């Protein structure tokens with residue numbers, strides 16, 4: 001594992017508040033972890049420790065849950081998320097080729113972040129815009145009828161902004 | 162004041178991505194400039210369905226259907242249509258104009274005329290953020306009737322009579338499931354809405370949650386009353402932030418009006434709804450895994466029986482219903498089981514919503530009576546395949562389903578017929594596959610998905626999906642043998658029979674169904690080393706043929722600069738640098754580039 005994750009005090013307080021809020025509801029672990037992911041942008045061991053201490057659930061169990069679900073991450077994501085849709089309708093219209101090209105453009109694999117921390121690449125599943133497949137997204141912006149050349153252009157534009 | 166026109170602006174995800182968000186501001190501005198802002202009501206609705214042609218603006222009372230509307234068109238619509246009463250014909254959706262240039266009503270458009278909208282009855286017609294609009298469409302009337310005039314058993318009898326079956330994929334009769342839960346006595350019971358929509362090519366549930374969230378709440382409450390539960394959960398994917406927002410708004414509005422909470426309609430019935438967020442695990446759509454996830458753990462399935470209706474959430478009787486199932490319920494109780502049972506065919510009553518996508522002209526959301534044929538959906542509603550290519554198959558059931566070949570297109574869409582054809586109803590993904598797709602590659606795609614999503618608890622699924630994926634990779638790279646295909650089939654059957662839950666049991670289905678219908682395509686990968694669809698990269702090469710007119714388009718657009726040639730001269734692809742992305746092939750105006 002890399003560097004130790006620094007926990008800012010104000011964020012810690014926010015998490016403690018959320019834990020207190022959910023502790024009494026039945027099955028509190030998932031909602032608490034969602035809050036933790038939102039507050040810190042990831043759930044590294046340091047954050048898991050706080051959750052464990054406050055809820056009495058063992059770290060082993062918490063770590064098991066965190067690593068089971070793909071929306072919980074152990075390290076923070078990049079500033080911008082590039083998503084290429086790998087829903088079936090996009091796939092049959094050629095989105096794998098686009099994903100491959102974006103991978104080499106960014107020099108990372110799926111779920112990895114560029115060295116400068118600028119982009120994280122994700123393979124997303126159908127986002128309901130199959131009407132303009134194949135589709136990619138940069139943060140909340142969705143772009144349809146993508147080809148490799150267009151995808152490269154979009155990423156270069158986003159980088160230079 | 163009286164609003165003489167209602168302007169509906171589609172704000173489904175597709176139309177938003179195509180720019181519908183800013184349309185409302187344009188309307189605000191131009192209507193104010195014309196001094197008629199107060200006479201016009203602007204409504205942001207959920208998905209209208211015909212996503213390929215968005216963004217849409219629909220103007221009532223005339224029901225004029227404007228398609229592919231851009232910001233600059235709004236001024237014209239305001240000045241001409243809303244101010245002077247002259248319909249802007251050039252912006253009206255082509256098929257909504259008759260030969261005599263008369264404007265046809267919404268439901269006379271070919272895309273809609275074959276559809277029957279029960280679950281989607283309000284989608285695209287009301288503002289999902291306004292409970293009053295839902296109530297004006299007879300929303301919460303079903304709940305009122307149930308609570309004030311019916312016993313739980315009567316509700317269940319009505320559901321049984323309607324013939325509604327679960328729309329989450331399995332097709333289990335909803336009334337029967339409720340009946341089990343009602344008869345299981347307990348101090349506490351639960352109802353759960355499964356909004357985890359896991360099929361990676363489907364967005365029906367999302368459209369319902371975003372376009373008509375109150376119908377889901379109402380369905381869940383009726384389910385709660387029927388089985389004797391006072392607590393409901395909606396387990397919704399975190400990937401659907403808009404749906405989550407709409408549900409939160411809907412819950413708080415219903416609570417404020419006393420439609421949720423204590424003593425609803427003064428009948429002594431109490432009901433609360435809590436949202437729970439999924440966290441990106443496909444297996445959590447399986448009901449026992451979903452329960453484990455709400456309880457706070459890894460979402461792993463367990464053996465059934467006991468079924469959740471006997472022992473579910475925290476060991477209490479629980480029923481789990483899919484979003485679309487629940488959306489049907491208020492309509493059934495309000496209009497009556499007999500009305501519902503008149504739609505569809507014997508054993509398959511009502512409608513099914515599909516998200517139609519892939520190689521099809523009118524991709525979008527469609528709802529058809531059960532018993533409609535696949536051909537009607539693909540050709541009459543979907544408008545057929547773009548570019549005159551040939552249809553190869555229709556895939557249903559997502560990663561748990563299979564592909565139905567062209568020669569079976571006249572099959573009626575029913576739970577049993579689709580299973581007999583080697584596929585399944587599934588939750589509603591319908592992907593159109595044409596001659597330029599490769600069946601081996603699509604199998605590989607699905608196995609890649611199920612392999613990644615296997616929860617890892619049972620060995621056949623954990624190891625089997627991995628091994629099947631490896632075998633498909635070998636076949637698609639041209640390295641396989643005929644024996645590999647036989648071994649793949651054998652392994653697929655074994656995993657199907659020995660896995661613990663539905664994920665593993667169904668993961669081999671794409672392979673088995675495609676081998677049944679498209680075996681020669683697999684064989685050609687290993688014998689002739691040819692990919693008939695021209696997809697599997699190790700087996701194809703892009704070349705320029707002599708129809709090339711030397712327009713240079715391919716060379717300028719090639720992302721890796723591997724095409725050479727001067728203006729008006731035949732071009733050449735350097736195959737050692739080519740990444741086979743196909744940009745050149747698609748952009749060539751004379752189809753001179755082919756994959757061989």
Ligand SMILES: Cc1cc2nc3c(=O)[nH]c(=O)nc-3n(C[C@H](O)[C@H](O)[C@H](O)COP(=O)(O)O)c2cc1C
Nearest residue numbers: 327328329355358359446447448482483486663664
């Ligand atoms: C691997 C797997 C994934 C599933 N995913 C979903 C899903 O995303 N949505 C859903 O409603 N049902 C899903 N189901 C089916 C549910 O287990 C359950 O049968 C369904 O929610 C019951 O509701 P219904 O009777 O209203 O269809 C899935 C089943 C399996 C085995």
Ligand code: FES
Nearest residue numbers: 085087090126130
């Ligand atoms: S599959 Fe990509 S948006 Fe639906």
